[in-house]
Amino acid sequence: MNTSDFPAEGIFTERVHLRMPRPEDAAALLAFQSENRAHLQPWEPFRGDGFYTLPATRQRLATMQQQMANGSALHLQLRERHNAELLGECNFTNIVRGPFQACFLGFSIGSRHEGKGLMSEALSAAIEHVFEHYRLHRIMANHRPENARSGALLAKLGFEREGLARAYLKINGVWADHVLTSRVNPDE
Template identity: 35%
Template structure:
C-alpha cells in the first residue's frame, strides 16, 4: 500500500502516544519542549480534540501519515486564515524509521495539493531550521520558494532558533 494521509480521529490517541514515545529523542532537536502528558494517550487525545475543533472551525487541516496502512507521522496546516489572505502554516514529522524513503515527501505533497486545491488556500508557508536538510529537501521537491530568514523565530528544544521561511503559492489554475 502506498503512502497515504487521512484525517485523524480521537481513537488514534494510543498510536500517536506510542509514536511520540518511540520518537522522542529523534524529534527533540526539532520540537518545543513537551510536558510529560504529551507522551500519553490522554495527552494525545486532548491534542487531537483541539486539532479537530480547529479543523471544524476551518483554521486547521490535520492529517495522519500512513505507510502501508500504519500511522507513521502527522502533517498539519495550522493557523489557516481565510478572506483575502487564504494562507496557513505547514508542519510535519514522520517517525525515524519512516525517514529517508520518501514518506514525508509524499505525505507533504498530498496535503499541500489538498490545501491549495479543494481547501482553497492561496499560500502555504513553512518554517524550517537552516540545518534541517531533509525537511528543506522535502519542501524544495514541492516547489516551496524561500521567503527569507527569520531570526529567533520559534522556541525549539528550549531555545529561540533561527528558521528559514518558505512558501508555496497556488498556481494560476488554483493547484
C-alpha cells in the first residue's frame, strides 16, 4: 500500500472529496484542529498547546507523507466537494501485510458537520477503495463505549463488535476502555 495506489485527484462522492493531505494544507489543518479542539478532546490522546501550532502541524503532515510513502498508512482529508472546506479526516494506519492483511481506521469530523451523513458517505467510499485496491482483509476500528455516534456509524458501515478492551488507550490523559470492532473484506 503506497500513495501510488490512491488516485491523484482523490475520490469524489456526492458531497465529499477525499484526498491525501499535502504540505500546503498545514494552515487549514491547524484551523480545523483548533476550531474542533474541545469537540474532539474526549476522544483523542491528550493534546497540549504545542500541538496547536503551525510547526507541529507541518511536522504531522510530513510524518503522514512518510507513512504513506512506506506503505504503513493512508491518510485522507474529507473536503466539501464544491468549496474544498476541510470537514474532517480519516486514517487507515498500522497497516500490516503478510498473513494479517489488516489496518486500523480512525476518523473525525468537525462539530459543524456532525449529523449530516458526511462521514458515512466518505467512509463508505474510502473503505471500498481500501478493500478493492489495497486488498486488505480486515479493517479494525475501536471506540469508547460512551461514543454512541461512532458506534452507530461503525455498525451502519458493517463493522461487527468483537469485544471490549479494558484500559486500551490513553485518551485525554486517562486510560480508557474501548469497544473493538472490525469489518472483513468479503472478497478476500
